[in-house]
Amino acid sequence: MELGGSYLTAKHRLQTNSRSIRRMSESVRTRFAPSPTGFLHVGTARTALYSYLFARRNGGQFVLRIEDTDTGRNVADSAAGIVDGLRWLGLDWDEGYLKGGPQGPYVQTERLDRYHAAVNALVAHGDAYLCYCTNEELEQRRQAAQAAGRPPGYDGHCRQLRPAQVRAYEAEGRKPAVRFRLPDKGETVVEDLIRGTVPFDNATLTDFVILRANGIPTYHFSAVYDDVDMGITHVIRGEDLFPSTPKHVHVFRALGRPTPPAFAHLPLIVGADRRKLSKRRDKVSVQQFRDEGYLPEAMVNYLALLGWSLDDHTELFSLADLERVFSLERVSRNPAAFDIKKLDALNGHYLRQLPPASFAARAWPFVEAAAFPQADQDLLARAAPLVQERVNHLTEVAGMVGFLFTDQVELDQAAAAKVLTDDGRAFLAEAAARLDKTDPWTAAGIEATLRGLQTERGLKPKTAFQPVRLAVTGRLVSPPLFESMELLGKPRCLARLDRAASASG
RNA sequence: GCCCCCAUCGUCUAGUGGCCUAGGACACCACCCUUUCAAGGUGGCGACGCGGAUUCGAACUCCGCUGGGGGCACCA
Numbered sequence: 001m002e003l004g005g006s007y008l009t010a011k012h013r014l015q016t017n018s019r020s021i022r023r024m025s026e027s028v029r030t031r032f033a034p035s036p037t038g039f040l041h042v043g044t045a046r047t048a049l050y051s052y053l054f055a056r057r058n059g060g061q062f063v064l065r066i067e068d069t070d071t072g073r074n075v076a077d078s079a080a081g082i083v084d085g086l087r088w089l090g091l092d093w094d095e096g097y098l099k100g101g102p103q104g105p106y107v108q109t110e111r112l113d114r115y116h117a118a119v120n121a122l123v124a125h126g127d128a129y130l131c132y133c134t135n136e137e138l139e140q141r142r143q144a145a146q147a148a149g150r151p152p153g154y155d156g157h158c159r160q161l162r163p164a165q166v167r168a169y170e171a172e173g174r175k176p177a178v179r180f181r182l183p184d185k186g187e188t189v190v191e192d193l194i195r196g197t198v199p200f201d202n203a204t205l206t207d208f209v210i211l212r213a214n215g216i217p218t219y220h221f222s223a224v225y226d227d228v229d230m231g232i233t234h235v236i237r238g239e240d241l242f243p244s245t246p247k248h249v250h251v252f253r254a255l256g257r258p259t260p261p262a263f264a265h266l267p268l269i270v271g272a273d274r275r276k277l278s279k280r281r282d283k284v285s286v287q288q289f290r291d292e293g294y295l296p297e298a299m300v301n302y303l304a305l306l307g308w309s310l311d312d313h314t315e316l317f318s319l320a321d322l323e324r325v326f327s328l329e330r331v332s333r334n335p336a337a338f339d340i341k342k343l344d345a346l347n348g349h350y351l352r353q354l355p356p357a358s359f360a361a362r363a364w365p366f367v368e369a370a371a372f373p374q375a376d377q378d379l380l381a382r383a384a385p386l387v388q389e390r391v392n393h394l395t396e397v398a399g400m401v402g403f404l405f406t407d408q409v410e411l412d413q414a415a416a417a418k419v420l421t422d423d424g425r426a427f428l429a430e431a432a433a434r435l436d437k438t439d440p441w442t443a444a445g446i447e448a449t450l451r452g453l454q455t456e457r458g459l460k461p462k463t464a465f466q467p468v469r470l471a472v473t474g475r476l477v478s479p480p481l482f483e484s485m486e487l488l489g490k491p492r493c494l495a496r497l498d499r500a501a502s503a504s505g
Numbered sequence: 506g507c508c509c510c511c512a513u514c515g516u517c518u519a520g521u522g523g524c525c526u527a528g529g530a531c532a533c534c535a536c537c538c539u540u541u542c543a544a545g546g547u548g549g550c551g552a553c554g555c556g557g558a559u560u561c562g563a564a565c566u567c568c569g570c571u572g573g574g575g576g577c578a579c580c581a
Binding site for chain 2: 033037069070135146150195198205209218238241243265268270275302305308314333338342344346387391400451460477481
């Protein structure tokens with residue numbers, strides 16, 4: 001069978017252009033198809049978010065499929081990390097892994113029979129052929145081609161093997177892989193919702209393996225097969241897959257789907273160095289952000305803005321907001337640098353916006369982890385309004401409220417040297433005496449007492465209050481002083497004032 | 506080496522021929538508020554990579570250059 005020539009004539013292109021219009025009436029189905037790496041990568045998470053949002057926005061379904069065909073790299077139960085991250089972000093899927101559905105199973109290594117049947121059919125039709133080349137031979141020829149200035153792709157060595165050669169290879173004990181046959185001439189047009197129409201010269205495309213010698217398909221086959229089988233209408237994925245798309249277009253056609261799904265290739269997320277996010281250089285795990293005190297609300301909002309915008313001024317979006325306004329048309333085409341400062345600002349915003357009780361509940365695990373002797377959830381709840389607007393991460397809370405949960409407060413030495421002068425200690429002693437008579441023990445009462453003393457002594461507020469702050473909290477930077485003292489309680493405050501007042505300078 | 510994508514403040518972006526002396530956000534700086542630190546408020550710094558072409562008029566269209574990124578596996 002002759003496969004040369006252009007697959008897409010002008011007439012075909014017209015048809016594909018009208019495709020997007022027809023699709024509007026079909027039910028949208030998107031999928032998120034990660035390989036199980038043990039954790040959810042932020043770039044992958046954004047892809048999941050956009051796929052989820054597009055499905056929701058269009059009243060469609062969102063499918064979760066696990067692509068574990070790289071068996072050497074799979075770690076036991078590593079899909080759990082992906083699921084964990086998705087759930088934390090609030091991205092629920094309609095069918096797929098762990099949920100089942102009509103097109104299951106949704107784990108690729110559990111679908112091997114289907115792939116084998118499909119590959120056999122492709123071979124029978126001449127769309128694919130057995131390849132007996134070994135890795136060594138392939139590598140050798142690749143290098144030779146490179147050296148000679150030719151493209152490094154497959155050279156078509158096994159395209160037309162004679163029966164005698166096949167028998168000889170089999171006699172050697174070689175196990176064949178299966179390669180997909182690509183046309184040598186013409187062009188393949190990729191229609192992309194974000195990048196537009198991009199023609200690829202078929203001469204630059206080379207036959208690729210779809211079924212390994214070990215019987216497991218490669219990504220380029222299983223992903224396409226499953227997208228057909230699962231009725232995926234929109235393939236939303238990272239731009240790194242864009243160069244593979246013309247190959248996929250041919251597989252779609254060979255599998256009986258002449259018009260492939262709509263493609264949307266998202267710009268890559270890069271690090272501060274402008275390069276693809278790297279596990280080594282960058283913080284890339286969504287779970288790591290969670291563990292470092294980021295809110296899923298902030299993460300979702302930030303990821304949504306990394307490569308997409310609604311207009312020239314709206315920046316704050318809840319997941320529910322996004323489900324109503326997201327569109328692929330407004331996705332940017334240039335790579336976006338991950339800016340932790342902006343994430344921090346967003347996180348601070350969402351932290352401040354939380355009802356105090358909810359803030360306390362979310363902060364509690366972090367405070368608990370700090371293992372204070374007198375950690376107290378109720379006290380944390382009362383302190384919440386004081387610390388809420390002062391932190392950008394939940395991890396900062398413990399350091400800020402620690403003085404409430406232990407009586408072993410250590411005074412910052414440098415600060416003590418600066419502030420606990422003779423005058424400072426004298427002020428503390430007198431403050432303790434007057435505070436002893438302050439009743440009721442409220443922030444207002446405490447403030448009245450201390451301001452009275454400060455005015456009497458003719459001191460500047462800062463000069464008077466910083467020693468008190470240090471005595472009570474151990475630091476020069478703390479939540480508001482009077483409110484903190486109210487929360488701490490009179491006996492503990494007085495003990496701390498006395499101790500600092502009598503501390504040897 | 507070959508193929509593809511991209512190009513507005515440091516960063517994320519708005520902008521689809523005149524509404525642009527280019528808007529917003531983060532960051533940064535200053536001031537205000539203030540018991541510290543924050544938060545908040547006000548103001549400031551700060552960009553259309555370069556060269557051609559089209560046009561009465563280009564950030565916006567076309568070409569070239571430069572720069573950046575991605576891909577070329579029996580990885581995904």
